[in-house]
Amino acid sequence: MLRVSDVQVGYGAIRALRGVSLEVMEGEVVALIGANGAGKSTLLRTISGVLRPSSGDVLFEGQSICGMAEDKIVRRGILQVQEGRGILTRMTVQENLEMGAYGRSDKAGIRHDMELIFDKFPVLRDRRKQFGATLSGGEQQMLAIGRALMARPKLLMLDEPSLGLAPMLVQEIFRTIMDFKQEKRTILLVEQNARKALQCADRGYVLETGTIVLTGSGAALLKSEEVQAAYLGGRA
Amino acid sequence: MFDRYTESVLTNIGINIIMTLSMYFPMAVGQLSIAQVGFMAIGAHLATVLTLHLHTPFGLAVLAAALVPWSLGLLFGKLIVRLQGLTLAFATFAFMEVVQVFFLNFTPTGDARGLKGIAPLTQLWHVWALVLLLVLFFCRLRHSRIGRAMAMVKHDEVVAVTLGVNVPQTKVLAFAAGALVAGIGGALYAHYALYIQYSDFGADKALALLTYAVFGGIDVWFGGVLGAAVLSYLPVLLQVFDHWRLEIHGAIILGVMSIRPQGVLSSDLSVDTRA
Numbered sequence: 001m002l003r004v005s006d007v008q009v010g011y012g013a014i015r016a017l018r019g020v021s022l023e024v025m026e027g028e029v030v031a032l033i034g035a036n037g038a039g040k041s042t043l044l045r046t047i048s049g050v051l052r053p054s055s056g057d058v059l060f061e062g063q064s065i066c067g068m069a070e071d072k073i074v075r076r077g078i079l080q081v082q083e084g085r086g087i088l089t090r091m092t093v094q095e096n097l098e099m100g101a102y103g104r105s106d107k108a109g110i111r112h113d114m115e116l117i118f119d120k121f122p123v124l125r126d127r128r129k130q131f132g133a134t135l136s137g138g139e140q141q142m143l144a145i146g147r148a149l150m151a152r153p154k155l156l157m158l159d160e161p162s163l164g165l166a167p168m169l170v171q172e173i174f175r176t177i178m179d180f181k182q183e184k185r186t187i188l189l190v191e192q193n194a195r196k197a198l199q200c201a202d203r204g205y206v207l208e209t210g211t212i213v214l215t216g217s218g219a220a221l222l223k224s225e226e227v228q229a230a231y232l233g234g235r236a
Numbered sequence: 237m238f239d240r241y242t243e244s245v246l247t248n249i250g251i252n253i254i255m256t257l258s259m260y261f262p263m264a265v266g267q268l269s270i271a272q273v274g275f276m277a278i279g280a281h282l283a284t285v286l287t288l289h290l291h292t293p294f295g296l297a298v299l300a301a302a303l304v305p306w307s308l309g310l311l312f313g314k315l316i317v318r319l320q321g322l323t324l325a326f327a328t329f330a331f332m333e334v335v336q337v338f339f340l341n342f343t344p345t346g347d348a349r350g351l352k353g354i355a356p357l358t359q360l361w362h363v364w365a366l367v368l369l370l371v372l373f374f375c376r377l378r379h380s381r382i383g384r385a386m387a388m389v390k391h392d393e394v395v396a397v398t399l400g401v402n403v404p405q406t407k408v409l410a411f412a413a414g415a416l417v418a419g420i421g422g423a424l425y426a427h428y429a430l431y432i433q434y435s436d437f438g439a440d441k442a443l444a445l446l447t448y449a450v451f452g453g454i455d456v457w458f459g460g461v462l463g464a465a466v467l468s469y470l471p472v473l474l475q476v477f478d479h480w481r482l483e484i485h486g487a488i489i490l491g492v493m494s495i496r497p498q499g500v501l502s503s504d505l506s507v508d509t510r511a
Contacts (some may be wrong), residue, residue, distance in 0.1 A: 091387070099384055102388070150402070
């Protein structure tokens with residue numbers, strides 16, 4: 001579904017991505033792990049159209065989306081849940097979810113999806129009339145994910161969903177991602193929490209200072225010595 | 237149905253409501269626009285020249301008074317789409333001033349002398365039918381796709397983009413819609429007041445409309461209806477108002493800002509804010 005080919009991206013003189021290629025196929029969960037500053041967020045931003053690569057291409061469903069306007073890319077079906085979440089703070093939980101369904105006009109479908117999301121995240125149902133700003137970090141993260149789901153994305157990109165959350169909430173988030181896997185959703189998951197990310201993923205890529213150094217199935221990467229040493233705290 | 241005097245008062249209130257609501261289109265995307273009065277001027281002068289000199293039927297004249305401001309609104313809207321806050325307000329203020337000076341000097345529309353002898357073609361039901369239309373429109377807007385887009389643009393442009401909203405297009409459309417309504421308001425005003433001149437459409441009028449909006453509630457469109465209805469009826473009750481209109485408008489704005497900045501009616505009156 002998504003193919004990134006040999007993409008180079010820079011911030012001025014700084015080369016953030018030096019020839020990165022990756023693929024996400026329909027129905028898979030792909031994890032992208034790496035340390036801070038490796039370029040993971042840069043890659044997501046390039047895919048969503050915020051950044052333009054200086055060379056290389058990004059293909060979605062066979063068509064190049066390189067250089068396309070961000071809002072057009074979203075309307076094509078690529079939704080990103082950012083770190084920092086982007087919650088509409090002065091709107092209620094329900095309104096935030098409604099805004100996620102911006103591109104849709106099927107009222108019944110929208111209501112149905114909203115109920116599904118409340119089933120998935122019961123705490124959002126409790127807080128449906130509260131302002132986004134009054135939610136805790138974990139709740140905002142769930143709201144951000146729920147909102148993205150309201151748009152019925154073809155590809156959902158999650159940028160560090162567990163960042164800054166308490167361990168219990170981290171578990172909940174990854175449980176949700178496992179549910180996504182069951183539901184055969186297409187997910188690109190960027191995470192610093194390598195262990196949990198690889199446990200959920202079908203396949204993974206390891207990004208280090210702008211290049212992909214390793215790729216394989218989630219299980220294979222979990223067992224690999226390099227990944228263990230660099231990201232999983234050595235021999236367990 | 238009503239005697240002439242009451243009809244006149246009600247027509248005036250209705251026109252003020254229309255003009256105030258025209259401001260709520262750009263405000264719905266978070267843009268404070270003082271240009272509406274300029275579009276009102278364009279609508280008023282254009283419709284008048286059409287009915288007075290060219291004997292155009294009223295309906296066509298009003299249509300022209302809607303379409304020309306709409307087109308100008310699209311053009312000007314594109315120019316200002318990147319502006320925010322204070323610079324935006326200044327740009328729209330400048331537009332109003334430019335339009336005013338234009339009509340001051342433009343002889344075919346009477347330059348400094350204005351246009352008199354306009355046919356009293358505006359009827360009460362014209363005005364209130366439009367008010368009703370606008371009210372219905374704003375009611376339906378919230379649950380429509382374009383309404384959601386506007387709410388998001390107003391709230392947080394960056395987030396709006398991440399949800400697929402074409403932000404510049406939404407802003408330009410909102411601005412042009414406000415211009416269209418202001419143009420119609422101007423045409424209706426001209427055929428009610430029967431005499432218009434450039435000075436009718438200046439800072440005084442802009443301040444009056446702003447006062448209605450600020451007082452009634454800037455956040456929500458029904459604030460505009462309330463503000464315009466109450467504050468344009470007040471001078472009728474208190475005749476003394478007239479000479480001190482500017483001062484009183486200023487005082488009202490100051491008062492609202494210190495007591496309840498969001499105005500009488502606001503969006504949080506109906507939402508649960510318990511944390």
